[in-house]
Structures are given as C-alpha cells and as structure tokens.
Amino acid sequence: xxxxxxILVLKKVCKEFPGVKALDSVDFTLxxxxxxxxxGENGAGKSTLMKILSGAYVKDSxxxxxxxxxxxxxxxxxxxxLGIAIIYQELNLINRISVAENVxxxxxxxxxxVIQWKKMYKDAKALFNSFDINLDVSKCAREFSIAQQxxxxxxxxxxxxxxxxxxxxxxxxxxxxxxxxxxxxIRSLKEKGISIIFITHRLDEIFEISDRLTVxxxxxxxxxxxxxxxxKSELIKMMIGRELKQQFPQRNVQIGEECFRVxxxxxxxxxxxxxxxxxxGEVLGFAGLVGAGRTETMRLIFGADKRTKxxxxxxxxxxQIKQPKQSxxxxxxxxxxxxKEEGLFLKLPVRNNIVSVAIDKIKTLKILDFRKExxxxxxxxxxxxxxxxxxxxxVVFLSGGNQQxxxxxxxxxxxxxxxxxxxxxxxxxxxxxREIFEIINKLAAQGKAIxxxxxxxxxxxxxxxxxxxxxxxxxxGEVMKKDFSEQVITEYAFGGA
Amino acid sequence: xxxxxxxxxxNSFLDKIFKFIxxxxxxxxxxxxxxxxxxxxxxxxxxANLINVVRQICVNALVALGTAYVILGGEIDxxxxxxxxxxxxGTALLMVAGVNMWIAILIMLIIxxxxxxxxxxxxxxxxxxxxxxxxxxxxxxxxxTLLLTNSEPISGLPQAFMTxxxxxxxxxxxxxxxxxxxxxxxxxxxxxxxxxxRSVISVGENPIAARLSGIDVITTxxxxxxxxxxxxxxxxxxxxxxxxSGQPMAAGDVGLTAIAAVFVGGTEKGxxxxxxxxxxxxxLVNNGLNLLEVNAYWQKVALGLIxxxxxxxxxxxASRAVSVKKK
Numbered sequence: 001x002x003x004x005x006x007i008l009v010l011k012k013v014c015k016e017f018p019g020v021k022a023l024d025s026v027d028f029t030l031x032x033x034x035x036x037x038x039x040g041e042n043g044a045g046k047s048t049l050m051k052i053l054s055g056a057y058v059k060d061s062x063x064x065x066x067x068x069x070x071x072x073x074x075x076x077x078x079x080x081x082l083g084i085a086i087i088y089q090e091l092n093l094i095n096r097i098s099v100a101e102n103v104x105x106x107x108x109x110x111x112x113x114v115i116q117w118k119k120m121y122k123d124a125k126a127l128f129n130s131f132d133i134n135l136d137v138s139k140c141a142r143e144f145s146i147a148q149q150x151x152x153x154x155x156x157x158x159x160x161x162x163x164x165x166x167x168x169x170x171x172x173x174x175x176x177x178x179x180x181x182x183x184x185x186i187r188s189l190k191e192k193g194i195s196i197i198f199i200t201h202r203l204d205e206i207f208e209i210s211d212r213l214t215v216x217x218x219x220x221x222x223x224x225x226x227x228x229x230x231x232k233s234e235l236i237k238m239m240i241g242r243e244l245k246q247q248f249p250q251r252n253v254q255i256g257e258e259c260f261r262v263x264x265x266x267x268x269x270x271x272x273x274x275x276x277x278x279x280x281g282e283v284l285g286f287a288g289l290v291g292a293g294r295t296e297t298m299r300l301i302f303g304a305d306k307r308t309k310x311x312x313x314x315x316x317x318x319x320q321i322k323q324p325k326q327s328x329x330x331x332x333x334x335x336x337x338x339x340k341e342e343g344l345f346l347k348l349p350v351r352n353n354i355v356s357v358a359i360d361k362i363k364t365l366k367i368l369d370f371r372k373e374x375x376x377x378x379x380x381x382x383x384x385x386x387x388x389x390x391x392x393x394x395v396v397f398l399s400g401g402n403q404q405x406x407x408x409x410x411x412x413x414x415x416x417x418x419x420x421x422x423x424x425x426x427x428x429x430x431x432x433x434r435e436i437f438e439i440i441n442k443l444a445a446q447g448k449a450i451x452x453x454x455x456x457x458x459x460x461x462x463x464x465x466x467x468x469x470x471x472x473x474x475x476x477g478e479v480m481k482k483d484f485s486e487q488v489i490t491e492y493a494f495g496g497a
Numbered sequence: 498x499x500x501x502x503x504x505x506x507x508n509s510f511l512d513k514i515f516k517f518i519x520x521x522x523x524x525x526x527x528x529x530x531x532x533x534x535x536x537x538x539x540x541x542x543x544x545a546n547l548i549n550v551v552r553q554i555c556v557n558a559l560v561a562l563g564t565a566y567v568i569l570g571g572e573i574d575x576x577x578x579x580x581x582x583x584x585x586x587g588t589a590l591l592m593v594a595g596v597n598m599w600i601a602i603l604i605m606l607i608i609x610x611x612x613x614x615x616x617x618x619x620x621x622x623x624x625x626x627x628x629x630x631x632x633x634x635x636x637x638x639x640x641x642t643l644l645l646t647n648s649e650p651i652s653g654l655p656q657a658f659m660t661x662x663x664x665x666x667x668x669x670x671x672x673x674x675x676x677x678x679x680x681x682x683x684x685x686x687x688x689x690x691x692x693x694x695r696s697v698i699s700v701g702e703n704p705i706a707a708r709l710s711g712i713d714v715i716t717t718x719x720x721x722x723x724x725x726x727x728x729x730x731x732x733x734x735x736x737x738x739x740x741x742s743g744q745p746m747a748a749g750d751v752g753l754t755a756i757a758a759v760f761v762g763g764t765e766k767g768x769x770x771x772x773x774x775x776x777x778x779x780x781l782v783n784n785g786l787n788l789l790e791v792n793a794y795w796q797k798v799a800l801g802l803i804x805x806x807x808x809x810x811x812x813x814x815a816s817r818a819v820s821v822k823k824k
Contacts, residue, residue: 304708323708325713327711328711341706342706343709346702347702348699356699356706359695363692366691368692368694410710
C-alpha cells in the first residue's frame with residue numbers, strides 16, 4: 001500500500017483511432033474514497049478514457065497504476081478483476097430474473113452443484129441492508145424503477161469487490177428525488193473507501209457531489225481542480241477554447257421570410273415545449289450536448305414519433321403530421337443521424353435509394369419508367385459528386401461520405417422545402433464534409449429552410465446563420481450570428497451559467 | 498502492382514464464367530437437372546411425364562409467387578398450405594350448393610385475400626411476429642376447413658370446373674400452365690414496374706428507413722399477406738379442379754414447399770422469374786426421384802438436403818458477388 005492515498009494513476013495515456021487522436025497524453029489521478037468528476041464537451045475523450053479503464057479499448061501508450069502497481073488492462077475481465085466497475089447509461093441487469101440472482105449472477109452460492117436459494121436471498125438482503133436500502137430481493141429486476149435498477153447495479157458492483165466505480169451519466173434519466181437517493185448511496189460508498197468517477201452533463205451536480213474534477217478537451221488533459229476552488233464560469237472556460245482549424249465555404253444568401261415554424265412541441269419525456277422558426281435560405285443550427293433531445297425533437301416534427309402536444313406550420317399554415325409520409329408530402333426532408341439504420345437500403349442499388357422518396361416522379365402512366373429513373377439518378381450522382389461505378393451498385397459498397405450524399409440525393413429529388421440534417425457529417429472524411437457544406441450552401445441559395453444539427457462546435461459555428469441550443473429537452477438559448485462564440489454556446493449547452 | 502495485374506488477367510476467364518453463372522442463376526440448375534434426367538431415364542422426356550411435371554409444379558409455383566412477395570417484404574406466411582385446402586373446399590361447397598362456378602371462384606378468391614390481409618393486420622397492428630401469427634392463422638383455417646367439410650371430400654363438381662386443373666388449350670397446353678403464366682406475368686410486372694413493388698423490396702430491406710422515406714409500411718405489409726392469400730386461394734382452386742373434388746387434407750406441405758421454392762430461387766434479386774425457377778427445381782427433383790424409383794422416404798431426405806444445398810450455393814454466389822464487386 002502506498003501512502004499517497006491514490007487508487008488510480010494514469011500517466012500520458014494515448015489512444016488513436018484511424019484519423020483521430022482520441023486521447024493525447026492524458027494524466028488522471030483518483031484518490032481513495034473521493035468522488036471525481038470528469039468533464040468535457042462532446043468528443044472531449046471522456047468515454048474513450050472510461051473505455052480504456054473498463055477494458056473495452058486498449059491504450060496505445062502511457063501507464064496505468066492501480067493501487068501502486070503498474071497494470072495492463074487488456075480486457076473487461078481484467079478490469080473487473082482489478083476491482084473497476086462501470087455503470088453504463090443503459091442498464092445491464094437481466095430483466096426477468098430476481099434482484100438476488102442478478103447480484104449473484106455467475107457466482108450463486110452452491111452446495112453439490114445445486115443453487116442454495118435461501119442463502120442467496122439472505123445474503124442479497126444483508127448486502128442491501130448494509131447500505132440502508134430495503135427492497136424485496138426476490139422480485140424481478142424489471143419491477144424496479146430505473147433509479148432503483150441503477151442502485152442495484154452499483155451495489156452488485158461493490159459486492160464483487162469493486163474499489164473504483166465509474167458512473168457514466170447516471171442521473172440523466174432520474175428525477176431530482178431519485179438523484180438524491182443515488183447521491184446518498186455515493187456518499188456511503190465514499191465512507192467505505194470506494195472511489196467514484198462521475199461523468200455528468202449537469203454542472204450543478206458536479207458541485208454538489210464531487211470532491212475534485214478533471215477537464216478534458218479534444219482528447220487533451222486540461223487540468224484538475226478541487227471543486228471548492230472553482231466557479232461554474234471558470235469551469236466552462238476550461239472546457240472551451242479549442243483551436244478552430246476548419247475552413248467553411250462562404251455563403252452569400254439573402255435570408256427571406258419565415259417558412260417553417262414549430263410551436264410548443266413536446267413528447268412528454270425527452271422534448272419539452274420546443275418552439276422555433278426557420279426562414280427561407282436560412283441555416284438554423286441546433287447545438288447541444290449529445291442526448292439533449294435534438295434528434296428527438298426532429299423526429300417529433302417529422303412524425304416519426306408521437307407527440308403529446310405542439311403544432312407545425314409551413315408558411316403560416318398549420319399542417320397535420322402524424323406519420324412520416326405526411327411530412328414527405330408536405331416537402332419536409334429528414335437526413336437522419338444514423339444513415340445505415342434509418343436512411344439507406346444498404347443492399348439495394350444506388351438508384352433504388354435515390355428514388356425511394358420521390359418515386360412518383362419517375363412514373364409514366366403509373367408505371368415506373370427506368371429511363372427517367374436513370375436520368376434523375378445520373379443527374380444527382382453528377383451534381384453531388386457521388387463516387388460510384390454505377391447507379392446499379394448496392395450502396396453498402398460506397399464510402400460513408402458517398403452514402404450520405406445518396407441520402408441527400410433522395411431528399412433533393414423529392415424537392416423538400418424544409419431540410420432537417422441531423423449530424424450530416426458524422427463519420428465521413430474531411431473532403432466529403434466540405435462537399436456536404438457546399439451542398440448546404442447550394443440549398444440555402446435555392447431558398448430552402450435548413451435545420452442543421454451538429455455536435456461539433458466548429459461546424460455549428462461555421463455553418464449556421466443562427467443557433468438554437470438545447471439542454472435536457474428544452475431550448476436553453478438562441479444565439480444570433482453576431483453573438484456566436486464557443487463560450488456562449490457551451491454555457492447554454494450546460495443549461496446556462 | 499504488376500503481379501496483381503497479371504493475376505487479374507488470369508482470373509478474367511473465370512470471372513466471365515462466373516458472370517454467366519450469376520446471370521443465369523437458378524435457371525442453370527433447372528437446365529442441369531433437365532439434362533441429367535433426360536440422360537438418366539428414358540421416361541422423363543415423354544410428353545405424358547413432362548405434362549405431369551408441369552401440372553404438379555403449377556400449384557406449388559402459384560403459392561410460391563405470393564409467398565415471394567411476403568418474404569421479400571421481410572415476413573413469412575406459414576398458412577398458405579391450409580389456405581389452399583380451404584379455398585378448394587370452399588369453392589366446391591359453394592358450387593355443390595348451386596352457386597355459379599365463376600361467382601364461387603370469385604367469392605373464395607376474395608375471402609382468401611381477406612384472410613391474408615387479416616394475418617397482415619395481426620402482424621402489423623398487434624405486432625405479433627409473422628411466424629407465430631401465420632402459424633396461428635394456419636390452424637384457424639385448417640379448423641374452419643374441417644368444420645365446413647366435416648373432414649370429408651366434396652365431390653360432384655360441375656364438369657366445367659375441371660378445366661382449370663385438367664383442361665388443355667389446343668389439345669397441347671394444359672390450362673393450369675396458362676393460369677401459371679398469367680399469374681407470373683402479372684406478379685413479375687407488379688414487382689418490377691410499380692412503386693408498390695419497390696415499396697415491398699424497400700420495406701423488406703429496411704422497414705425503419707422505408708417509414709422515414711414516407712413509405713406506408715403497414716399498408717405494404719398487409720397487402721403482401723393479402724397477395725399471399727390470393728395466390729394460395731388460386732392454387733387451391735386449381736388443385737381442387739385437378740383432384741375433381743375439394744379435399745380438406747389435400748394441401749399437405751404445399752405451403753412449406755412454396756417457401757422452399759422461394760429460397761431455392763433466391764430472393765436476393767427480387768425477381769419473380771427466379772421463384773418460378775425455384776419451383777421448377779423442386780418439381781424436377783420430385784419427378785426425377787420418382788422416375789429413378791428412389792424409395793419414397795429417402796425422397797424426402799433428398800429433397801430436404803437439396804433445399805439446404807441450394808440456399809447454401811446461393812449464399813456462396815452472393816458472397817462471391819460481393820467480393821467481385823469490391824475489386
């Protein structure tokens with residue numbers, strides 16, 4: 001045992017993915033029995049770091065010391081053996097078996113190979129009681145609320161001798177009351193000398209529960225502070241200030257009158273009373289942290305999910321949208337965030353994909369006209385510079401950027417007046433990104449109203465005419481072009497300073 | 498780089514052969530079987546036998562056509578076999594009760610389509626997997642058939658009705674073949690030349706993307722089941738005509754054979770003609786094994802293995818196609 005009281009010391013940890021340096025020489029120290037918040041914007045490297053600790057990724061270089069010994073975490077098993085437990089946002093309990101079975105999964109008390117149910121229930125009960133929690137351990141896991149399930153998972157982890165518990169946004173789906181219960185558990189873990197790494201997008205919680213915090217930005221270590229020595233706005237200053245390298249193509253478009261308006265749209269859980277408008281030729285950016293409810297808002301507008309409340313107007317006329325097909329006929333286009341799952345028919349040829357929305361356009365007397373289809377497809381393949389040997393090639397063989405252009409093409413062919421682009425540049429290379437930005441400019445020049453969601457700060461500042469920032473399902477701020485700055489956007493993204 | 502180029506040249510002849518095989522697809526297997534059977538038996542090429550083969554294939558192929566729509570749309574329908582028996586018996590009962598033949602046929606085709614649509618509604622609105630929904634419907638239909646017929650064959654059908662299963666046009670072409678031809682022409686046309694056909698393929702490939710592209714996924718799915726019910730009903734009527742009676746237990750495993758025919762034909766390309774070829778392969782195997790006097794029980798074993806082998810070959814072909822395209 002070492003005297004300095006550190007359970008975990010990371011030095012110069014690096015991790016590179018093709019084309020991205022996800023972690024660049026990151027240092028991190030965790031003391032015994034402390035709650036340590038890990039903070040940063042989207043893509044700062046928090047999850048990569050946690051995945052290295054939990055064994056999901058293997059670091060490229062650097063050292064990890066656990067309890068004074070240099071360790072090599074090659075797999076999730078190795079991490080578990082050391083005593084590192086990670087509680088994910090998605091819960092990992094098995095729904096249909098009892099709490100006790102979940103806690104003792106794979107290590108149930110046995111006698112001659114037979115599970116001793118009585119002992120298992122008794123042990124489980126005692127375990128929960130030691131944390132002052134009273135629950136029926138014989139009930140199925142699914143009968144408990146998300147908060148309770150989370151607590152069950154934490155206690156399970158501790159019972160497997162976890163000494164470091166990593167919690168990835170544990171409070172994101174909890175009510176205030178439930179959050180307080182969780183914090184009580186965290187405090188009692190602390191008393192037992194267990195260390196906690198706490199990732200959250202709620203700055204208030206950092207100040208409430210943590211002892212220290214470490215800030216990451218663009219994969220780099222920025223600094224570690226005692227929570228009592230720092231203010232909220234100082235913290236935000238630490239998080240922002242990344243270098244702006246990308247160049248964005250110029251756009252000279254006269255913004256016209258209002259074209260699309262949304263009023264008080266809600267879904268009862270993830271989207272709360274969102275209202276906004278977009279004008280012709282305008283690019284309206286939607287910024288926010290991942291999970292702020294931007295995609296959910298767009299899905300409600302498009303009719304992909306059911307809304308509980310809210311109205312949508314095109315040119316001041318209310319339109320009824322209950323199904324995506326109604327949005328399509330109202331000329332709303334939606335380039336979804338996951339192109340492979342939601343945007344493309346991967347095994348079908350480029351031509352099928354491009355005409356999938358505006359199929360009526362390629363008909364002659366109700367019959368599909370393959371000559372028209374070919375002409376339209378070839379036009380878009382040329383216009384958007386889609387690299388494909390032929391329009392008969394299945395889209396699964398195209399690169400990410402070209403696949404995205406196919407998705408854009410299908411909405412362009414349908415003459416969409418309002419274009420919703422949800423993370424259109426995700427997972428595509430720099431050259432293709434620039435092409436996408438140029439397409440956005442062209443669309444704006446044609447007088448279309450564009451809603452542009454992006455989690456990349458640079459991009460949203462570079463492409464938008466106006467930015468709406470969302471935080472936890474609500475609009476937390478609207479920023480005009482003259483006021484664009486990283487500081488302002490980040491403050492709103494974290495719910496306002 | 499140079500070595501690679503040489504390698505490529507060497508492969509080009511193989512590639513050409515492969516391209517040919519790929520284009521011909523399962524029809525090549527049909528031709529292969531045809532040649533083998535012509536050479537190994539002296540009875541196969543006789544007019545009587547060929548007509549017999551074609552007539553046998555008709556019922557299976559008709560069911561397979563509708564089943565192909567269901568499978569392309571990403572679902573499965575296990576109820577088509579019992580549907581055949583149901584409509585066959587239903588038509589027979591109506592005619593025996595004095596209903597005009599054409600009206601009896603029309604009524605049963607409509608009922609068959611509606612039952613199919615009901616299966617589709619159960620799958621979409623109640624979100625019950627089609628495997629289970631159609632299995633359940635299959636028993637309901639079987640039960641209904643047994644209740645209606647009291648499990649006895651319905652005979653005494655009008656002479657005109659026999660034409661569908663046994664008649665000839667110009668004394669050469671069997672009527673069921675004409676029916677088959679018309680059905681496949683329409684089926685292939687709808688699949689290839691209408692937006693409905695495109696919707697079926699899109700929905701089968703990715704229902705989420707289809708919905709977000711404005712395609713009415715629910716209606717499409719209900720329609721494919723209705724088509725499945727419709728062609729199964731038509732097949733049932735042809736079958737009853739061939740047997741000169743409504744046989745409650747006649748259909749046997751027609752539904753499963755139809756599913757096999759679709760997979761043997763290969764759904765990858767979404768072509769109705771491949772389905773026809775799949776039905777031909779199964780029909781030829783059946784006939785060939787009979788002519789070669791293979792034990793009836795062994796025939797079943799062989800048929801099962803051939804189905805698996807055919808799909809395996811199709812998969813190898815598809816993955817080969819992928820690797821060629823990647824070059």
